[in-house]
Amino acid sequence: MPTGFTPRTEWPDAPRPLVRAVERALATTVVGIEAVHGGMSPGPAAVLSLDDGRQVFAKAVAAQQSAKAHALYAREAEVLPRLPADVPHARLVTHVVRDDWIVIVTDAASGAAVGPPWRSQHVAATTDAVAVLSAHTDVDGLAPAVDRLPTLDGWELLAERPDAGNVLDGWERDRIHTLVAMSRGWRTWTAGSHAVHLDVRCDNVVEHDDGVWLVDWAHAASGAKWLDAACLAADVVACGHVGGEAVALRAATGILAGLPFEAKRFVVAMTGMFRHNSLREPVSTAPTLRAWQADRARSLRPLVETLVTR
Ligand SMILES: Nc1ncnc2c1ncn2[C@@H]1O[C@H](COP(=O)(O)OP(=O)(O)O)[C@@H](O)[C@H]1O
Ligand SMILES: [Mg+2]
Structure with a gap:
């Protein structure tokens, strides 16, 4: 993980009911988890392989971990559907709010963060x-x-x-x-x-x-x-x-x-x-x-x- 980023918890440690709720929203099950490190929130982030063959990116955070990150994810869930189609972005697949958790699920990119350093x-x-x-x-x-x-x-x-x-x-x-x-x-x-x-x-x-x-x-x-x-x-x-x-x-x-x-x-x-x-x-x-x-x-x-x- 590049220095300066926030250490993230892992997807496998997320509450089971939350994972089940994500699977219900996606209408399939998670069969593979590739953790993503980096970024600024303390919750888990990963590229999830789904039983139906799709790959999605999912990031989650509990308000208890960071009320600020939780509020930012909620705001992002509102913004993503409003972005014009030609803007290069990962489209929102679904978002799940359960107990004090929020999960954002988007299309998975074929690559990783571009840096640091920049090219x-x-x-x-x-x-x-x-x-x-x-x-x-x-x-x-x-x-x-x-x-x-x-x-x-x-x-x-x-x-x-x-x-x-x-x-x-x-x-x-x-x-x-x-x-x-x-x-x-x-x-x-x-x-x-x-x-x-x-x-x-x-x-x-x-x-x-x-x-x-x-x-x-x-x-x-x-x-x-x-x-x-x-x-x-x-x-x-x-x-x-x-x-x-x-x-x-x-x-x-x-x-x-x-x-x-x-x-x-x-x-x-x-x-x-x-x-x-x-x-x-x-x-x-x-x-x-x-x-x-x-x-x-x-x-x-x-x-x-x-x-x-x-
Ligand atoms: N759609 C995606 N596909 C693959 N990796 C992603 C995707 N979106 C974000 N990432 C990776 O996950 C990291 C954290 O995601 P980000 O949306 O920036 O959350 P945070 O709020 O934690 O900064 C990013 O720095 C990037 O490396
Ligand atoms: Mg980020």
Whole structure:
């Protein structure tokens, strides 16, 4: 499992009545389980082989494991049926809610998550996928981006801390006013009517046939057209490229060069969010989250350096 992801429980440990309920919903039985590791939820995920010959992907979580993940899965179950047919995604097969569990079952991809690290062909395929998605406007049932994005005031919140002088490193201290100014107003300039995924990362893109599928749709929203391309650019740097740091940085700056200035502001603001959140109290249901956020803020620095001049 790549570092930073949440350890998942296993499908065979899921309650039997839950598995039976999934089998009833699928009208067949599960005959094979191939566990999937990675992702951000603590519940089991697996590609299930079914007695009728189908393969499906299933992920499950109990509210007791993580109320947040449970709520996100419920939201994803609402979003998936609303996605336009041409958007490359794993279609919802069924979802099951039983006791405090929720299970999402989708088509199984022919491959696995595209990274980390990224490869150029996956960056290109993901660029195409998010372009298809964002060409759709006013998709029914998608919330405004501002309701789905994390709070992006991280630099400002850091700057306001009484111990800011100790918490910020020298590079950040020298540029904190610019970092705050670039982030400001994100609630306005991320708004729009375009369909966006908002969680484009290499663990939420899976290889399928000769392309990719976007998966994990809980954060999907209506927003500015460039949002997912900006997320992609940031993730290529944060997760790395198989060709090395310079290649990752070139890919990201290349993507951002074709986007409005707000996309650069967004990357700066996202980095501030990771940096700020990494210093918050640990989350017991996601024990690696804070370290992951710290690592993302650190690894995004070379990209932010290209976007911020003193
Ligand atoms: N349809 C699918 N087919 C095969 N593997 C998938 C599919 N969807 C997701 N995965 C894999 O399972 C992992 C977890 O799924 P994801 O939907 O991202 O859940 P989480 O909420 O835990 O992040 C992904 O990182 C990916 O590796
Ligand atoms: Mg995921």
